[in-house]
Amino acid sequence: MIDIQELVGRYVAVWNEPDPGLRREAVAGLWAKDGVQRLQPPQEIRDAAGALGLTAVLEARGHRELEVRVTRSYEEFVAPGAFRFRSRGGAGRVGDMVTFAWEMVPADGGETAGAGLEVLVLDEDGRILTDHQFIEA
Template sequence: MIDTEELVGRYVAVWNEPDAESRRKAVAELWTEDGVQILQPPREIRETAAALGLTPVLEARGHEALDVRVTRSYDEFVAPGKFFFRPRNNADRLADIVKFTWEMVPTGGGEPAGVGLEILVLDEDGRIRTDYQFIEG
């Protein structure tokens, strides 16, 4: 039986992890080997693509690509000491689907600078097979 809150806690923690080797290990433990994160592109990319008659999808597949994705986010938002990520207390699970929202919060306090919705599809071992990420603000 998967503890949903524990899974969400580990998921959010990987985005705040300062140690590269610990991040790689956490990615391998959280996602299946061929796991994928599918990210809703920022509005400006969606608008540009729509003007071309396209629907953009940003995707990181496999442990190596996922590690690059997590590290890039860490380097941009957490490493400079400006922000950290935290889950909101709204995780829920239905069969093999977990949904929750997270916040990117200024380290000095204040209102969240960003909010995202995660929808995770788990395999039979409780590892993430597909991770859909929607940036909400």
């Protein structure tokens, strides 16, 4: 039985992890080897895709791509000292699916700068098979 609060804690922590080796280990511990994160792109990307008759979905698949995804986010938002990610609480689970909300807050306090919803599908070992990320505008 997976403790979803512990899972959510580890998930949020990986996005704040400064050590590349620990971040790599955390990615391998959270996601299945062929796990995937699908991200709802910003509206301007969806609009551009729609103008071409396409649907835009951004995706990172496998530990290597997921590590790059997490590292890029860390380098852009956390490493400069501007922001931290944290859970908003309220995680829920039905079968192999887990949902929770998160937010990006200024490192020195203040108003939420960004937020989103995660919908995770877990494998039998409790690792993430699919991670659907919806970023709030």
